[in-house]
Amino acid sequence: MSTNQIGLERADMRGIIEKLNGLLSSYHIYYINVRGYHWNVKGEHFFSLHEKFEELYTDLQVQIDEIAERILTLGGTPLHAYSDFAQNASIKEDKNVHDGKQCVHGVVAGLQALIEEQRNVAIAAEEAEDQGTADLVAEYVQEQEKLVWMYNAFLG
Secondary structure (H helix, E strand, O other), rough: OEOOOOOEEHHHHHHHHHHHHHHHHHHHHHHHHHHHHHHHHHHOHHHHHHHHHHHHHHHHHHHHHHHHHHHEEEEOOOOOOOHHHHOOOOOOOOOOEEEEEHHHHHHHHHHHHHHHHHHHHHHHHHHOOOOOHHHHHHHHHHHHHHHHHHHHHHHO
């Protein structure tokens, strides 16, 4: 059979699955970074940032699960080892960050990287007539663009 369980050409989905696994990897590294910001943030804005970072990583957990499930829906296998995430992510780990503003800079940089990667996934998905994947990442982009604006407003 040349189509997957939802009627999309298997050959067309190979590239989409690869891009989604890259995105899944980026999300995992970003999630770990945001958890670190949540745990280690210090400074006058500790209480508000600590809470905001928790909201962010909680949303990231849901998105990670949805991306992995989309990979499965397309007939692929989601990456699930940290070594794979580190190798395939567009985001690098951000260690030993404590200052609130530095944490927020890391949040913004990570969101910007995710947005860029998701736009590329959406383009490839639309070309492969995979509207489900395109819609999924478009929803994330819309939410994350607003977060970039809000966190940048915090930074002044």
